[in-house]
Amino acid sequence: MSHKLFLLPGDGIGPEAMAEVRKIIAYMNEAMNTGFETEEGLVGGCAYDAHGSAISEDDMAKAMAADAVLFGAVGGPKWDAVPYEVRPEAGLLRLRKDLELFANLRPAICYPALANASSLKPELVEGLDILIVRELTGGVYFGEPKTIIDLGNGQKRAIDTQVYDTYEIERISSVAFELARTRKNAVCSMEKRNVMKSGVLWNQVVTETHKAKFSDVKLDHMLADAGGMQLVRAPKQFDVIVTDNLFGDMLSDVAAMLTGSLGMLPSASLGAPDAKTGKRKALYEPVHGSAPDIAGQGVANPIAMIASFAMCLRYSFNMVAEADHLEKAIANVLDKGIRTGDIMAEGATRVGTAEMGDAILAEFKSL
Amino acid sequence: MSHKLFLLPGDGIGPEAMAEVRKIIAYMNEAMNTGFETEEGLVGGCAYDAHGSAISEDDMAKAMAADAVLFGAVGGPKWDAVPYEVRPEAGLLRLRKDLELFANLRPAICYPALANASSLKPELVEGLDILIVRELTGGVYFGEPKTIIDLGNGQKRAIDTQVYDTYEIERISSVAFELARTRKNAVCSMEKRNVMKSGVLWNQVVTETHKAKFSDVKLDHMLADAGGMQLVRAPKQFDVIVTDNLFGDMLSDVAAMLTGSLGMLPSASLGAPDAKTGKRKALYEPVHGSAPDIAGQGVANPIAMIASFAMCLRYSFNMVAEADHLEKAIANVLDKGIRTGDIMAEGATRVGTAEMGDAILAEFKSL
Ligand SMILES: CC(C)[C@H](C(=O)O)[C@@H](O)C(=O)O
Ligand SMILES: CC(C)[C@H](C(=O)O)[C@@H](O)C(=O)O
Numbered sequence: 001m002s003h004k005l006f007l008l009p010g011d012g013i014g015p016e017a018m019a020e021v022r023k024i025i026a027y028m029n030e031a032m033n034t035g036f037e038t039e040e041g042l043v044g045g046c047a048y049d050a051h052g053s054a055i056s057e058d059d060m061a062k063a064m065a066a067d068a069v070l071f072g073a074v075g076g077p078k079w080d081a082v083p084y085e086v087r088p089e090a091g092l093l094r095l096r097k098d099l100e101l102f103a104n105l106r107p108a109i110c111y112p113a114l115a116n117a118s119s120l121k122p123e124l125v126e127g128l129d130i131l132i133v134r135e136l137t138g139g140v141y142f143g144e145p146k147t148i149i150d151l152g153n154g155q156k157r158a159i160d161t162q163v164y165d166t167y168e169i170e171r172i173s174s175v176a177f178e179l180a181r182t183r184k185n186a187v188c189s190m191e192k193r194n195v196m197k198s199g200v201l202w203n204q205v206v207t208e209t210h211k212a213k214f215s216d217v218k219l220d221h222m223l224a225d226a227g228g229m230q231l232v233r234a235p236k237q238f239d240v241i242v243t244d245n246l247f248g249d250m251l252s253d254v255a256a257m258l259t260g261s262l263g264m265l266p267s268a269s270l271g272a273p274d275a276k277t278g279k280r281k282a283l284y285e286p287v288h289g290s291a292p293d294i295a296g297q298g299v300a301n302p303i304a305m306i307a308s309f310a311m312c313l314r315y316s317f318n319m320v321a322e323a324d325h326l327e328k329a330i331a332n333v334l335d336k337g338i339r340t341g342d343i344m345a346e347g348a349t350r351v352g353t354a355e356m357g358d359a360i361l362a363e364f365k366s367l
Numbered sequence: 368m369s370h371k372l373f374l375l376p377g378d379g380i381g382p383e384a385m386a387e388v389r390k391i392i393a394y395m396n397e398a399m400n401t402g403f404e405t406e407e408g409l410v411g412g413c414a415y416d417a418h419g420s421a422i423s424e425d426d427m428a429k430a431m432a433a434d435a436v437l438f439g440a441v442g443g444p445k446w447d448a449v450p451y452e453v454r455p456e457a458g459l460l461r462l463r464k465d466l467e468l469f470a471n472l473r474p475a476i477c478y479p480a481l482a483n484a485s486s487l488k489p490e491l492v493e494g495l496d497i498l499i500v501r502e503l504t505g506g507v508y509f510g511e512p513k514t515i516i517d518l519g520n521g522q523k524r525a526i527d528t529q530v531y532d533t534y535e536i537e538r539i540s541s542v543a544f545e546l547a548r549t550r551k552n553a554v555c556s557m558e559k560r561n562v563m564k565s566g567v568l569w570n571q572v573v574t575e576t577h578k579a580k581f582s583d584v585k586l587d588h589m590l591a592d593a594g595g596m597q598l599v600r601a602p603k604q605f606d607v608i609v610t611d612n613l614f615g616d617m618l619s620d621v622a623a624m625l626t627g628s629l630g631m632l633p634s635a636s637l638g639a640p641d642a643k644t645g646k647r648k649a650l651y652e653p654v655h656g657s658a659p660d661i662a663g664q665g666v667a668n669p670i671a672m673i674a675s676f677a678m679c680l681r682y683s684f685n686m687v688a689e690a691d692h693l694e695k696a697i698a699n700v701l702d703k704g705i706r707t708g709d710i711m712a713e714g715a716t717r718v719g720t721a722e723m724g725d726a727i728l729a730e731f732k733s734l
Contacts, residue, residue, distance in 0.1 A: 075561075089561045119487050119600055140507075140529060141562055148564050151532070158568035160529040162507060166522045192616070194442075194456045195508055197515050201525035225616045229624040232599065233486055249559070249592045250617050257596040 003036045003317065006066035008043040008059070008095075011079075011088060012290025013353075014072020016298065017305035020357025021070060024309060024326070027361060032322070039066075043095070044074025044088035044290075054091030063095055064281075068316040070309060071095070071285040076292035092285075096136050099281045101269035102168065103175045104136040104248065105311070106287060108235075108255035111264060113334040117343060118260030120235075130238045130255055131183065133176040134248025136269055138168045139198070141245045164198045164244065169205035171272065176242035177214035184239035186218040190227040190247055199224075202244065224251065231255055256287050263288050263301040263342045264330075266308035268315050282316045284308040294341075298352045301340040303330055306360055329363035370403045370684065373433035375410040375426070375462075378446075378455060379657025380720075381439020383665065384672035387724025388437060391676060391693070394728060399689070406433075410462070411441025411455035411657075421458030430462055435683040436650040437676060438462070440657035459652075463503050466648045468636035469535065470542045471503040471615065472678070473654060475602075475622035478631060480701040484710060485627030487602075497605045497622055498550065500543040501615025503636055505535045506565070508612045531565045531611065536572035538639065543609035544581035551606035553585040557594040557614055566591075569611065591618065598622055623654050630655050630668040630709045631697075633675035635682050649683045651675040661708075665719045668707040670697055673727055696730035 005025070009018035028034040041059035042050055050056075054074070055063075063069050074088035084090075095101070110118065110128040118125045143161030151157055173189065180187045189206045193199035203221055210219045222230065224247045230237060231251065235258050243251060256265050265288070271281035286304030294300055307330060314323035337348040338359050344350055351359065372392070376385035395401040408426035409417055417423075421441070422430075430436050441455035451457075462468070477485065477495040485492045510528030518524055540556065547554045556573045560566035570588055577586045589597065591614045597604065598618065602625050610618060623632050632655070638648035653671030661667055674697060681690035704715040705726050711717055718726065 084564075084567060087561065093562070119491050121486060121488060124486050143526075146564050148568055155533045156568055157530060157532050158563075158565040159510075160563045160565050162527040162529065163524060165518070165524050192613075194454065195460070195616075196525075196527045197451075197513050198525040198527050200451060201515055201523055225620040228595070228617050228621045229629070232621055232624040246559075246613075247617075249562075250595050250614075253592040254595045254599055254621060257599040262596070 002067055003034060004066045005036050005038045006062050006069045007038055007040040008063070008069060008071045009040070010044040010072040010074045010290065011046055011076050012073050012292045012295040013300035014074070014290060016295070016300050016353045017286065017302040018070065018072050020302035020353065020360070021305055021309045023357055023361055024306065024364065027365065028322070031365075043071070043091040045076055045079040047091055048079060048082055048086055048088065053086050054088055055094055060094065060098060063099060067279070068312050069095065069099075069283040070312065071283050072305065073286065073288065073290035075290050076295070078292075093141065095283060096269060097142060099283065100137055100271045101281060101283055102135060102137040102272070103172055103270045104134040105179070105268040105270065106132040106134060106252040106256070106265070108132060108252070108259050108265065109261065110259040111261050111331060111334055113331070114260045114343060116260070116345070118258060120258055125235065125259060128235055128259055130235060131179060131240045132248060132252040132255055133172065133179065133240060133242045134252055135168065135172040135244050136248075138164055139245035162196065162198050162246070164201060166201070166205050169202050170209050173206045173209045173242055174213070175270070176240050177210065177217050180217045180240040185216070186220070186239040188220045188222055188227070188238055188241050190222050190224045190241060190243040190251065192224050194223060198244070206242065227251060228254060231258065252287070263340070264303040264307060266304055266311050268308070268311040270315060280316070282312065284312040298354060299341050300353050301342050302353050302357050303360075306330060306357070325367045326364055328367060329360050332363050333359045369434055370401060371433045372403050372405045373429050373436045374405055374407040375430070375436060375438045376407070377411040377439040377441045377657065378413055378443050379440050379659045379662040380667035381441070381657060383662070383667050383720045384653065384669040385437065385439050387669035387720065387727075388672055388676045390724055390728055391673065391731065394732065395689070398732075410438070410458040412443055412446040414458055415446060415449055415453055415455065420453050421455055422461055427461065427465060430466060434646070435679050436462065436466075437679065438650050438652040439672065440653065440655065442657050443659035443662070445659075460508065462650060463636060464509060466650065467504055467638045468648060468650055469502060469504040469639070470539055470637045471501040472546070472635045472637065473499040473501060473619040473623070473632070475499060475619070475626050475632065476628065477626040478628050478698060478701055480698070481627050481710060483627070483712070485625060487625055491602065492625060492627060495602055495626055497602060498546060498607045499615060499619040499622055500539065500546065500607060500609045501619055502535065502539040502611045503615075505531055506612035529563065529565050529613070531568060533568070533572050536569050537576050540573045540576045540609055541580070542637075543607050544577065544584050547584050547607040552583070553587070553606040555587045555589055555594070555605055555608050557589050557591045557608060557610040557618065559591050561590060565611070573609065594618060595621055598625065619654070630707070631670040631674060633671055633678050635675070635678040637682060647683070649679065651679040665721060666708050667720050668709050669720050669724050670727075673697060673724070692734040693731055695734055696727050699730050700726045
């Protein structure tokens, strides 16, 4: 079994965070014989600077051939004015689309040591553990037409198209139901069926999929706007939330911010299992962005990137114990009061990116 | 000058809340000679029950002829299975579209007496006063095609279309800039220009409108997902937020919930000033829904409906002092510890819908 990792650190704090994951990979190869092979490519603004597109064909081919892609972050003010087609985000969107990574898993957990960092009252977020399952290759992100037309008279018309087919809703809701079975066995599906036809179809297909194959799982439906409210009011009412690409973008960001652990949250984007090998294409990525304001200073928090690698161990290589240990190492380091600037608290020890990575690695070794 | 009010109480708690506004109208006519003429119609589920559509042509004509429409709430489980075209929400959407109510004003304020009711830490919401200006007649709510196609093989395809023209973005951002001038003079525009062409055009037109006519106002741009995060993290950073129909739906609900005052928040939906008379068509509506679970029990909170009437006094009839007094009456009653069940607190006096309405009216009379 091959263990090919393709690293795309990207822009901003991406490379600094990725360097800490490299240390963990090196350790695992040496001490645990994991045999990870790594290659590295360019994505986002740095790719644009190098060759005028947000990801090269060569790097796309490497991503397609890899067992898993580790992705840092893309974008920054430097590329605000580049043409829409080659803007930094286009690299990420192409990876999602061409690798058919339709299932985006975004855990929103509250690290106990950080409950006070949330803007919510601590009792509302202590112990919070939600999993948002976001559809990632459909909807308004990719539907056609997607264009701006010149109508003359100084008027333009912009069009985006939200499209969902039955099979897309069926496969993403199946992922949500399956994951719910490994958790608290409850799924809440969110859409705007009172306004959108895609919401009507979404609601129908989720209901049918549930009835046909997952009737042991508790299923609720909520309008997406009410869902946003309920996330703020009482987030612990949720276990798994399944929703479309755009609502997932909004709702997972709100949920992430609620935890007070934004700089620490990972994500996994998975494809369908291959018919022959059963392997899923996969990309792992921190939820935070490229944070250009603090890039290059060695102060960024590498935890989300490391936690994304833990998800990679779990979902791409079935290294469940290793993933558990790595996650535990992160929690322990936080419990010891070791903090980067973004999560600094009174009485804690402030460290930089590399020190945080080293502390987690040391803890990981000891477990 | 005519003072024609068309009342559409709708479903659920709508009629109970509207009854309290009727008391205030009656008092104003008697004591202040305001000459309000009221007529009442049906909208939503009750209209469907009466004549099979979510609003009749006759009531639409009355809404068009009125100086202002007061709207309660629509919907409830009773109508969950009615056809999409005649579902309760269709009545509200038709009113917005046919009256061309493109500017939806949603204040998110935190009543001082209720700062503790928020799920956010009190210091983050005390004194909060945001105005969300939501585009209300365009975008994915109304764009065509909007349909579900049968593809055969058990597959369906749902399509919704997000469309924005230059003039639509120009007029809504002008409203936002004008209102900002009466407040803290700052506008934050939110879209997803990194993914949506409508976001690209939105950003351009807001920027141009600002440059051409409102360069004295502070303007920022934020991606809508980041905007949702920032609302949760530090809501007081915002003054006026301007955004499209769907993002406005999501973001205004999140903002409303943050305040802890959800059951108390009003909204105004305004059209363009008439070329001859300068009058705007207008509809005033509480942000909360029809709350079917507590309907008919006389326990609903009428404050959002009464505060919506205060917005009506301000925006449709330029009765600024009266609007100020009515808002002050609400705040005073809350300060006295008079509460409906939804905002009950220790040591407060629990009252029903009618008693709350009476208390506000008594306070209003005394100011
Ligand atoms: C960078 C951007 C294109 C992306 C998205 O909108 O999906 C990001 O916000 C995310 O949530 O991963
Ligand atoms: C009832 C529904 C159609 C409506 C909307 O989506 O606009 C509501 O959520 C609102 O925000 O006024």
